[in-house]
Amino acid sequence: MSVTAKNLDTNEYFYGHKACAGCGGSLAVRAALKVLGEHSVAVLPAGCMSAVGFNFPQLCFANNAIISMFAGTASMLTGVEAGLRRRGITDFQAVGFAGDGGTADIGIQALSGAIDRGDNILYICYDNEAYMNTGIQKSGLTPFGAKTTTTPAGANIHGNLRPKKNLFEIVAAHDIPYAATATVGYLPDFLNKVEKAKNIKGTKFIHVIAPCPTGWGIPVSDTVEAAREIADCGLWYLAEYENGEFTLNRDPKEFTSVEDYLKRQARFKHLTDEDIRVIIESRDKKWAHIRQNWKTKE
Amino acid sequence: MKQYLSGDEAFAAGIRLARPEVVSAYPITPQTIVVERLSDMVEDGSLDAEFIHVESEHVMMNANRSTALPWNIYGDQRDSLALLDTGWIQAYAENAQEALDLALMSYYIAEKKDVSTPFMVNLDGFILTHTYEEVDVPEQADADRFLPKYETENCFDFEHPKNMAFSAGPDTNYIFKYKEHAALLRAVPVIAEAEEKFALIFGRKYTGLIDTYNTEDADYILITLGTIAGLSREIADKLRAEGKKVGVLRIRYMRPFPTVEIAEAVKNAKAVAVLEKDISFGAAGTVYTNVTSALQQAGLNIPAYNFIGGLGGRNISHADITDIFEKTEHGTERVNFIGIEVQK
Numbered sequence: 001m002s003v004t005a006k007n008l009d010t011n012e013y014f015y016g017h018k019a020c021a022g023c024g025g026s027l028a029v030r031a032a033l034k035v036l037g038e039h040s041v042a043v044l045p046a047g048c049m050s051a052v053g054f055n056f057p058q059l060c061f062a063n064n065a066i067i068s069m070f071a072g073t074a075s076m077l078t079g080v081e082a083g084l085r086r087r088g089i090t091d092f093q094a095v096g097f098a099g100d101g102g103t104a105d106i107g108i109q110a111l112s113g114a115i116d117r118g119d120n121i122l123y124i125c126y127d128n129e130a131y132m133n134t135g136i137q138k139s140g141l142t143p144f145g146a147k148t149t150t151t152p153a154g155a156n157i158h159g160n161l162r163p164k165k166n167l168f169e170i171v172a173a174h175d176i177p178y179a180a181t182a183t184v185g186y187l188p189d190f191l192n193k194v195e196k197a198k199n200i201k202g203t204k205f206i207h208v209i210a211p212c213p214t215g216w217g218i219p220v221s222d223t224v225e226a227a228r229e230i231a232d233c234g235l236w237y238l239a240e241y242e243n244g245e246f247t248l249n250r251d252p253k254e255f256t257s258v259e260d261y262l263k264r265q266a267r268f269k270h271l272t273d274e275d276i277r278v279i280i281e282s283r284d285k286k287w288a289h290i291r292q293n294w295k296t297k298e
Numbered sequence: 299m300k301q302y303l304s305g306d307e308a309f310a311a312g313i314r315l316a317r318p319e320v321v322s323a324y325p326i327t328p329q330t331i332v333v334e335r336l337s338d339m340v341e342d343g344s345l346d347a348e349f350i351h352v353e354s355e356h357v358m359m360n361a362n363r364s365t366a367l368p369w370n371i372y373g374d375q376r377d378s379l380a381l382l383d384t385g386w387i388q389a390y391a392e393n394a395q396e397a398l399d400l401a402l403m404s405y406y407i408a409e410k411k412d413v414s415t416p417f418m419v420n421l422d423g424f425i426l427t428h429t430y431e432e433v434d435v436p437e438q439a440d441a442d443r444f445l446p447k448y449e450t451e452n453c454f455d456f457e458h459p460k461n462m463a464f465s466a467g468p469d470t471n472y473i474f475k476y477k478e479h480a481a482l483l484r485a486v487p488v489i490a491e492a493e494e495k496f497a498l499i500f501g502r503k504y505t506g507l508i509d510t511y512n513t514e515d516a517d518y519i520l521i522t523l524g525t526i527a528g529l530s531r532e533i534a535d536k537l538r539a540e541g542k543k544v545g546v547l548r549i550r551y552m553r554p555f556p557t558v559e560i561a562e563a564v565k566n567a568k569a570v571a572v573l574e575k576d577i578s579f580g581a582a583g584t585v586y587t588n589v590t591s592a593l594q595q596a597g598l599n600i601p602a603y604n605f606i607g608g609l610g611g612r613n614i615s616h617a618d619i620t621d622i623f624e625k626t627e628h629g630t631e632r633v634n635f636i637g638i639e640v641q642k
Contacts, residue, residue: 038456038459039456041454051465053461053465054461054463054464054465055464055465055466055471056464056466056467057470058460059464060461061459061461061585062459063459064454064455064456064460064461064462065460065461065462066454066461066462066463067463067464067465068463075352075353078322078350078352079320079322079350080454082320082322082348082350083319083320083348083453083455085348086319086320086347087319089456092456106608110353113352113353116353117350117351140579143331160378185349261366285427
């Protein structure tokens with residue numbers, strides 16, 4: 001049965017935290033836990049969600065939860081899963097919530113190790129496209145052109161010079177049982193991917209776009225809209241990897257304007273027409289590859 | 299049952315007897331053999347545990363190894379002594395039998411509710427990890443009598459969910475730190491309790507935080523830790539035969555630190571030496587700093603000399619130790635590097 005607004009668990013598992021207004025990361029965690037329920041054990045490394053959710057004595061997870069080492073989200077998931085299973089407990093889901101830096105940069109070794117071992121865990125990367133917790137520094141998932149405090153935009157350099165790492169396909173290359181991309185802009189799609197992952201044995205990975213109004217430079221009311229627009233303009237895609245095959249879940253006939261998407265965010269304000277042309281070219285190349293090689297679902 | 303085992307193998311045997319439910323161990327020289335033996339035990343069914351093939355290092359037993367730079371895989375104690383402030387109990391084994399016995403006792407002590415503190419057993423890299431000796435391996439039934447099944451409330455619970463490993467701000471953080479400190483101090487009587495029970499079941503007696511040898515009437519006492527204590531006692535015997543009143547004090551536990559025990563054992567000495575495979579750059583050896591603090595806290599004004607040796611696996615010889623006793627009797631620089639003229 002698919003998860004809908006009507007049958008979604010009305011209990012809250014992540015509340016009372018001090019995340020910024022409009023936080024996309026906390027929305028992703030809150031929504032995913034409504035699918036996974038009280039029998040999930042959440043592991044969070046250093047990052048926004050552990051910083052806002054675990055301040056003694058105000059502890060904000062209604063389910064079991066723990067902060068791991070920055071690099072060790074997946075290792076701790078492995079330990080949690082092995083330990084509980086050893087104690088004869090089978091009805092639980094070990095789930096990690098790590099940011100883009102904690103996943104694509106600092107935690108990638110541990111993630112790779114867990115997938116290699118085939119541990120029965122779900123790893124969710126909430127991607128706000130920079131180290132937002134420490135004040136907006138570039139991560140491996142910061143997109144080309146974005147202004148961060150370590151990739152300032154000036155006359156000589158226009159923000160981040162490197163494209164976003166292709167994390168989804170890096171993970172898929174391990175031949176993982178299930179990997180997916182998502183965005184909090186299309187919440188039902190994300191929730192159903194969490195539901196699907198929950199029922200698959202082995203290592204599961206979901207990469208969900210979760211805008212940060214503070215770091216992106218958008219009004220706090222625009223989080224969901226920006227998270228939707230990134231997929232609509234083709235700078236993100238909704239896809240799955242399963243049984244050795246890639247599937248594109250959503251194939252827009254026409255993309256919305258990349259320029260509009262970029263220009264409404266302060267982090268891209270400085271981009272020139274030439275910069276935007278480079279971004280569109282790279283988008284088109286990616287989609288040509290996807291459409292040629294991946295299955296489409298629609 | 300008597301077996302011919304290396305330090306690494308003896309430790310693995312001790313782990314098997316402690317019946318861990320999950321093993322997450324990464325092989326790295328010089329402790330690779332421990333992980334290999336544990337894998338074998340899980341394969342042949344003699345150890346019923348989940349074996350996690352970790353992709354990086356988690357340490358409980360530490361095969362003491364030199365730290366970079368320059369790179370070096372041989373033994374010294376800089377790796378563990380640099381971690382004294384991290385809140386682990388630290389024990390240093392002298393031989394393979396003690397390594398096995400500490401493997402069992404470490405679970406007993408660390409799992410006591412009042413202690414609940416991680417435990418690091420240190421084995422001198424190669425000198426102990428790779429040297430074969432006769433080791434008495436206890437029977438599983440006796441090990442089970444010694445070590446109760448681990449029960450703790452400090453774990454996830456689906457009836458009463460827990461948020462663990464949280465943050466604590468300036469208002470409460472220091473209270474948690476005080477509790478960690480207090481738990482380490484509470485380990486002292488638990489170590490004594492563990493050793494008493496161990497002696498009753500296995501017949502082998504250990505002596506708590508320190509192990510003294512002819513210190514009662516000694517004028518000059520060499521304080522050290524790990525395997526080098528054996529050679530030190532041999533030299534002390536030789537000097538005793540020549541009429542010199544010397545003794546050896548082996549530190550078994552660096553944390554909790556035997557502040558009172560050391561001061562009590564050396565209070566009548568004319569001078570003490572501290573021999574360690576460690577240097578805290580720009581200061582002195584860390585064991586020396588801890589020992590001199592113990593003397594000061596006890597109001598003892600005994601000259602104490604630090605001898606740094608064995609770094610990167612370099613041998614410490616009979617002549618070196620004889621020379622240490624000689625220098626301690628006649629006075630020398632406060633911090634000395636064996637075999638190197640210290641720059642003024």
